[in-house]
Amino acid sequence: MSEDRLELRGVTKAFPGVLANDHVSFAVRPGAIHALLGENGAGKSTLVKMIYGVLHPDEGEIRFDGKPVTIPNPKAARAMGIGMVFQHFSLFEALSVLENIALGLDERLSPADLERRIREVLARYGLTLDPHRTVATLSVGERQRIEIVRALLLDPKLLIMDEPTSVLTPQEVTQLFETLRALAASGCSILYISHKLHEIKALCDKATILRGGKVVGDCVPAEESSRSMAEMMIGGSLRDIKKAAGRTLGAPKFVVEGLSLEGTGDFDVALKGIGFSVGAGEILGIAGVAGNGQNELVLALSGETPGEAAAVRLDGTPIGALRIGERRRLGLAAVPEERNGHAAVPGFSLADNAVLTARGRKGLVNRGVIAAGKAAGYAEEVIRAFAVKATGPAATAGSLSGGNLQKFIMGREVLQVPEILIVSQPTWGVDAGAAAAIHQALVDLAARGSAIVVVSQDLDELFALSDSLAVINEGRLSPKRPIADFSLEEIGLLMGGVHGEADQGAHVAAAPVVEASHAH
Amino acid sequence: MLIELEKRKEPSKAMVYLTPLIAVGLTMVVGALIFSALGYEGARAAWAMFVAPLVDPGKWEDLGLKAAPLVMIAVGLSIGFRANVWNIGAEGQYVVGGLAGTGVALATWHLDGGWWVLPLMCLAGAVAGAAYAAIPAILRTRLNVSEILSSLMLTYVAIQLLYWLMNGPWKDPEGFNFPQSRLFQDFQTLPFISGVGYLNVPLSLVIALAVWFVMARTTFGFQIRTVGAAPQAARYGGFSQERTVWWSLVIGGALAGLAGIFEAAGPFGQMVPQFPTGYGFTAIIVAFLGRLHPIGIVILGGLVLAVTYVGGESAQATLGLPSSATGVFQAMLLFFLLATDILITHRLKWRRSAEGSA
Numbered sequence: 001m002s003e004d005r006l007e008l009r010g011v012t013k014a015f016p017g018v019l020a021n022d023h024v025s026f027a028v029r030p031g032a033i034h035a036l037l038g039e040n041g042a043g044k045s046t047l048v049k050m051i052y053g054v055l056h057p058d059e060g061e062i063r064f065d066g067k068p069v070t071i072p073n074p075k076a077a078r079a080m081g082i083g084m085v086f087q088h089f090s091l092f093e094a095l096s097v098l099e100n101i102a103l104g105l106d107e108r109l110s111p112a113d114l115e116r117r118i119r120e121v122l123a124r125y126g127l128t129l130d131p132h133r134t135v136a137t138l139s140v141g142e143r144q145r146i147e148i149v150r151a152l153l154l155d156p157k158l159l160i161m162d163e164p165t166s167v168l169t170p171q172e173v174t175q176l177f178e179t180l181r182a183l184a185a186s187g188c189s190i191l192y193i194s195h196k197l198h199e200i201k202a203l204c205d206k207a208t209i210l211r212g213g214k215v216v217g218d219c220v221p222a223e224e225s226s227r228s229m230a231e232m233m234i235g236g237s238l239r240d241i242k243k244a245a246g247r248t249l250g251a252p253k254f255v256v257e258g259l260s261l262e263g264t265g266d267f268d269v270a271l272k273g274i275g276f277s278v279g280a281g282e283i284l285g286i287a288g289v290a291g292n293g294q295n296e297l298v299l300a301l302s303g304e305t306p307g308e309a310a311a312v313r314l315d316g317t318p319i320g321a322l323r324i325g326e327r328r329r330l331g332l333a334a335v336p337e338e339r340n341g342h343a344a345v346p347g348f349s350l351a352d353n354a355v356l357t358a359r360g361r362k363g364l365v366n367r368g369v370i371a372a373g374k375a376a377g378y379a380e381e382v383i384r385a386f387a388v389k390a391t392g393p394a395a396t397a398g399s400l401s402g403g404n405l406q407k408f409i410m411g412r413e414v415l416q417v418p419e420i421l422i423v424s425q426p427t428w429g430v431d432a433g434a435a436a437a438i439h440q441a442l443v444d445l446a447a448r449g450s451a452i453v454v455v456s457q458d459l460d461e462l463f464a465l466s467d468s469l470a471v472i473n474e475g476r477l478s479p480k481r482p483i484a485d486f487s488l489e490e491i492g493l494l495m496g497g498v499h500g501e502a503d504q505g506a507h508v509a510a511a512p513v514v515e516a517s518h519a520h
Numbered sequence: 521m522l523i524e525l526e527k528r529k530e531p532s533k534a535m536v537y538l539t540p541l542i543a544v545g546l547t548m549v550v551g552a553l554i555f556s557a558l559g560y561e562g563a564r565a566a567w568a569m570f571v572a573p574l575v576d577p578g579k580w581e582d583l584g585l586k587a588a589p590l591v592m593i594a595v596g597l598s599i600g601f602r603a604n605v606w607n608i609g610a611e612g613q614y615v616v617g618g619l620a621g622t623g624v625a626l627a628t629w630h631l632d633g634g635w636w637v638l639p640l641m642c643l644a645g646a647v648a649g650a651a652y653a654a655i656p657a658i659l660r661t662r663l664n665v666s667e668i669l670s671s672l673m674l675t676y677v678a679i680q681l682l683y684w685l686m687n688g689p690w691k692d693p694e695g696f697n698f699p700q701s702r703l704f705q706d707f708q709t710l711p712f713i714s715g716v717g718y719l720n721v722p723l724s725l726v727i728a729l730a731v732w733f734v735m736a737r738t739t740f741g742f743q744i745r746t747v748g749a750a751p752q753a754a755r756y757g758g759f760s761q762e763r764t765v766w767w768s769l770v771i772g773g774a775l776a777g778l779a780g781i782f783e784a785a786g787p788f789g790q791m792v793p794q795f796p797t798g799y800g801f802t803a804i805i806v807a808f809l810g811r812l813h814p815i816g817i818v819i820l821g822g823l824v825l826a827v828t829y830v831g832g833e834s835a836q837a838t839l840g841l842p843s844s845a846t847g848v849f850q851a852m853l854l855f856f857l858l859a860t861d862i863l864i865t866h867r868l869k870w871r872r873s874a875e876g877s878a
Contacts, residue, residue, distance in 0.1 A: 016529050304755050325758025334756075341750040348749065355742060356757040368738050399529070 003066035005030045005189040006051070006158055011060035013046055019213050020046040023060065026208040026215060028158070033180060033190045035200045035221060038210035039233050039431030041401050044193050047210070048160050051191070052084045053077040065157070075106055083151030084160040089143050093136040097146055100135055104150050121152045125179050140289055141172035148179065159183065160191045165199055169289055170459070170492035177203050195233070195432070197226035198460075211235055234433040243443055249467065250280030253451040254420040259311040259320070261300055269293040269475045271300060276470055276480050278420070278451040283442065284480060285466030286455045289495050293475035294455050295337060298424045301453065302334030303327040314420055329360055331419030335409055335426065337455075339402065343409045346398030350383070350390060351376040353397050354412055361416045378415075386411035386437065403430040407438065414441050421445065424455045439465055459491060471495055524869040525862070535864045540809055540820045542863075543856035544570060550856075551849055555841070565839055569831040569849050570824075579830055584721040585787060587826035589614075589779040591724045591818050593803035595731045596775030598812040600768035602735070603748040607769055609656065609671025610776040611800025612678035613649040617777020618784040619682060620648030622701055622791040625708045625784075626690060633707045641708065642781055649777015650770045652678065657769040661762045667769065679796055686793045701791040710786040718786035720779075725818065727775065732814035744768060776800060805854055825850065 004027040013021040021043045028034040038044050049055040051062065053071035061068050064080060071077050074084070091100050102114055109117070118131050129145050138146075144164065151159055161180070165173045180203065184190055192204055200207055201221045209217045209232045217232050259274040271293055278284045288294055299305045301312065303324035312320035319327050324334070336342045344353045355375050359365045364375045379393035386407045390400055397405055410426060426442065427435035442465060446452050455472075456462050462469060463483065470480040471494035478494050548566040556562030573579040593610050600607045607613075621641040628637045655674060659665035686699040695702070710718045735741035746754040747764040754761065779799065784791055806825050810817030832846030 016527060302756075323758065323760075324756065328758060336756060338752075342752040342756055345746060345750045345753045348746075352742070356746065356753065359739065365739050368740065370737055370739060370742060372737070 003030075004028060004063070005032075005065060006191070007063040007066075008047075008051075009061040009063065011047070011050065011057045011062065013043075013050060013055060013058050021050075021057075022213040024210070024213070024215050025060075026218070028189045028191060029205075030157075030189055031184050031187045032206060033184050033192055033204045035204035035207035036191060036193045036210065037195065037197075037200060037207050037229065037233060039195065039403075039433075041403065041431070042210040042233070043213040044210055045162070046213075048084070048162060048191065048193060051077070051158075052082060052160060078106060078154055078156075081155065081157035082160070083154055083156035083158070085144070085147045085151055085162065085164060087163040089147055091135050091143055091146060094134065096132050096134055097129060097138075098131040100146055101131075101150050101153070105153065117153060118149060121149055125152070125182050127179060139172075140291065141168050141175070144168070144176070152183070156188055158189045158191065160193070162193045163195075164192075165194065165196060169495045170488055171496060173199065196460075197221075197229050200229070201226060209233055230432045234431060236433065243447075249282045250449065252277040253280045253282075253315060254278045254453070255313045256301070257311060257313075259297075259300060259307065261296060261305065261307055263296070263475075269296055271296050271475045274300075274475075274477045276477060278453060280449045280451055281446050282467050283446050283452045283454060283465050285462035285469045285483065286453065286472055286477070287459060287462055287469060287491055287495060288455075288457070288472035290457055292473050292495075294424065294472060296475070297472065297477075298334065298336055298422055298455055301422045302332065302336070304334075304336075325360070328357065331361075332422070333357070333413040333416055333418035333420070334422040335413055335424060337424040337428065339405050339409060340398070344397040344405060347396060349394050349396055350379040350388075350400075350408060351393040353408070354379040354382065354393075358412055358416055361418075378412075382408055382411035382415055385415060386441070387434075403434050406430050407434055410438050410441065414445050417445070417448065418450060420451045420453070422453045422455075425458075426454060426456065427458070427461060435461075459488065522870070525866045526869045528865055528867055531864050532867070536811060537816070539860040539863055540811075540816075540824075540857055542860050543853055544824060546856045546860070547849060547852045551852060554848075555845070560841060561839055565835055565841055565845070568835040568839060569828055569846075571831075572834065573827045573830040579834075581715070581717050582830045583823065583826045584717040585826075586829045587818075587822040588717070588721045588724040589783055589799045590803050590806045590825055591822035592720070592727055592779040592782070593776045593800055594806035594810065594817045594821055595724075595728050595814050596772040597803055598807045598810070598814065598817060599731065599735065599744055600772045601748075601807055601812050603744045603764050603768045604751075605660075605765050605768045606666075606668045607653060607656070607671050607772045608668050608804070609653070609673075609675045609800070610772065610803055611796055611798065612671070612675030613652045613773040613776035614780040614783075614800045615675075615678040615682055615796050616652040617645035617649035617780030618791060618795055619678075619685065619780075620777065621645035621781030622690070622784055625704050626701065628708070629702060629705060633705075635707075637708055638710070638785065641785060642778060645781025645784075646774040646778040649780065650774040652777070653769040653773025654766075657766045660765055660769075667765070671769075675800070682791075682795060683793055686791065690791065692790075699793055703790045704785060708785060709789055710782060718782070720782035720786055723782070724779075724822075728814040728818045735814065740767070776803075802850075805850065809853070809857060824853070828853070 007027040009025050010023040011021055012023055024047060036044050036047065046055060050057050053073045053076055062071065063069065069080065098111060098115055101118060102111070115131050122129055127145055127149065129142060129149065135143060164176060168176065180190055194200055204221050207219050207221050208215055209219065211233060216235065219229065221229065255277040257275045259271055261271040263270040269292060274297065276284065300307055303322055306323055307320050309318040309321035314330055314332065317330065319330060340346050345356065355364050355370055358378060362378050364371055364378060376393040382388065383390055388408045388411065389404045400408065406428065407430065413421060427438050430438065442452055454462065454465055466483045468480045469483045469486055471478045471491060473495060548570050551569065552562035552566040554562065555565045573583055593614060597607055597610055621644050624641045624644045631637065652674065656667040656670040659670045660667045686701065690701050692700055692702045710720060712718055716722060735744065743754065743759040743764060746757055746759055747761060751761060784795065788795065802825060806817055806821035809824060810821030828846055828849050835841045835845065836843055
């Protein structure tokens with residue numbers, strides 16, 4: 001029997017104050033698709049960075065093809081046959097696919113040779129990608145394919161994929177999985193990092209579960225349920241979202257009609273005639289592939305970019321021309337996608353971050369003077385109600401982990417009991433346990449009679465939360481329908497920009513969905 | 521032995537206040553070495569520059585005289601700097617403020633007195649400084665012109681205006697053709713408190729305290745801090761970037777203008793072409809030495825730079841140091857401050873080269 005492709009023995013890595021990896025040991029067989037599973041902060045990223053030579057272990061041994069190795073840097077890792085596809089792409093939008101690949105390559109090749117080799121790789125794995133297209137005109141799925149091709153050109157023996165599906169439509173995910181299976185069949189091992197459990201069940205042969213930097217278990221995903229794996233990840237039992245039975249939706253509370261907005265920069269997406277209404281007690285989900293106008297929509301709804309008065313109404317009052325501060329006074333709350341520097345100021349204490357948005361509704365300011373005691377009190381209330389891991393209201397927002405900060409931000413808005421809450425990616429980067437708590441808070445808020453709009457790329461989340469759903473694509477929003485009326489396939493097609501044509505094949509979703517808005 | 525820099529988990533609060541002291545210490549040591557190498561009595565020079573004025577009660581009035589305008593201007597600038605609004609033209613606002621107050625003084629010169637004249641001069645100075653700083657504010661908010669350039673260039677306009685007024689309209693008719701204004705009347709001059717100095721010395725402390733309260737405790741201060749720390753979060757919090765630019769320039773200008781008329785109606789007692797002494801520029805260093813914090817500006821910034829000014833002057837007389845020595849020490853101080861700032865986010869770790877750390 002052949003050697004393990006990759007073996008880790010007691011790998012340990014400490015950062016000031018944190019033991020990121022604590023004697024981690026596991027092995028990946030040649031040709032296996034091996035999942036590395038864990039909550040945010042479990043140490044997955046640190047571990048793969050050591051395998052790819054970005055970081056170096058303090059202790060322990062990495063063995064590759066049976067031999068102990070030290071990997072000084074990513075270039076050495078690539079030379080050994082280790083490739084990695086990062087979650088965030090490093091591509092130049094203005095350059096072609098070919099030029100982008102050439103820039104990332106260690107060896108110098110003539111453009112003609114390179115193009116020939118790229119076409120070989122594309123043909124071998126059945127990938128479609130035009131080497132001469134400009135990156136700016138490509139969909140996210142195609143951009144990811146560039147990164148994959150870049151890694152495959154090196155004939156890797158081990159390919160590391162870090163959260164590869166978070167930006168893809170369901171059809172693009174299916175296609176990616178076919179590519180990965182073909183790759184594994186040719187003998188390349190794949191280390192697949194994700195917290196999307198159904199994907200791991202569908203794709204991976206084996207999974208190693210990390211919690212708090214330690215390996216807490218191994219499993220064969222096909223033999224487990226998503227729930228049992230989630231419980232291994234969080235080390236406890238998972239809560240279900242409790243929706244009150246027989247909920248009736250109230251009259252339209254938040255009505256958007258003919259909301260259009262010019263994109264300001266080259267890569268901004270213009271909003272085109274957006275219209276929907278949300279009733280009291282209703283949760284409306286807005287699905288879509290990243291970069292189709294979600295950010296612009298959230299900014300326009302929250303009032304960070306005011307527009308025409310009549311385009312947005314709250315309880316009949318036109319608020320479309322009001323700025324965010326005035327909208328807050330009328331009962332609007334919002335959570336933008338980016339936490340650091342947008343939803344929160346990293347260098348400020350949690351108490352100050354409470355003042356940022358809750359000062360009006362929670363009376364944290366008295367005649368222009370900040371009531372420091374009340375602000376700290378409200379921050380403390382949020383910390384307790386949402387189980388935020390922080391030393392207290394004086395802790396800086398930047399000292400919290402991403403998931404804990406997200407809990408704090410969500411809590412800060414939810415506890416203001418807004419009439420209408422606009423949320424973008426409510427559980428982005430939040431672990432399963434915390435995500436369940438945030439979902440429950442949203443459902444409870446709706447039960448009190450608030451209207452909620454949830455913009456998310458996570459379809460599982462939207463299915464679990466929403467009463468109704470609409471899909472955004474290239475700045476246009478599909479009509480909303482009750483969530484039960486949608487199938488996953490249909491949402492996928494809408495996300496890919498196919499409106500109503502039922503007989504399209506799955507590969508349609510790989511069409512250049514952002515092309516029109518990005519062309520100059 | 522190896523020294524390693526290790527990133528701290530949280531920025532050190534203690535180091536925020538300690539590094540300026542470390543910087544002063546390093547400046548004294550290195551300055552002493554440099555001037556010794558140049559053949560001066562280095563240690564005595566460093567002592568004269570940084571310590572002598574502090575331990576000699578006879579120099580304390582001089583310190584207040586130098587520190588008061590620096591503190592007032594720096595406190596005003598710190599508001600803008602906190603919001604990433606870079607008003608480099610405080611010198612010009614200082615000059616224009618002094619000129620406006622002088623205008624009022626000359627217009628009321630023939631009166632027999634009047635309690636309202638001096639307050640009106642001060643008001644004119646503050647308003648003129650604010651109005652002069654409003655020009656970069658308009659250019660920035662309407663036309664997106666960098667306030668760094670516009671405010672700096674307006675300084676030279678203000679100085680030319682001063683020269684023209686001194687050589688023409690405002691020249692003292694009984695001044696033997698010297699280019700300077702009439703001496704202000706007694707009721708147009710700042711009261712002098714013996715043992716303390718002119719009234720602007722205690723007033724500058726009051727202003728620093730007031731600015732501290734506004735910055736630390738009010739929504740306005742919160743807005744300034746938020747715009748500076750995270751502009752997007754400020755917009756999300758409902759704060760207008762434009763209004764922040766306006767207010768921080770106008771307040772900075774008003775305080776510089778007020779400092780200007782305080783100087784004219786205090787130590788100068790008239791307007792002269794030598795009025796711009798660079799306080800507006802030195803105040804930028806003062807603001808950063810004081811960590812853009814009003815109390816720090818008073819204690820660390822204003823005082824330390826006043827000490828180097830006063831100490832530098834006496835070192836010229838007693839030790840024969842060149843006049844540029846003051847500038848060398850001030851520059852070294854800023855250099856060491858910026859260099860030691862890394863200790864706020866990092867700590868030094870000593871470890872023996874052979875063994876690994878436990």
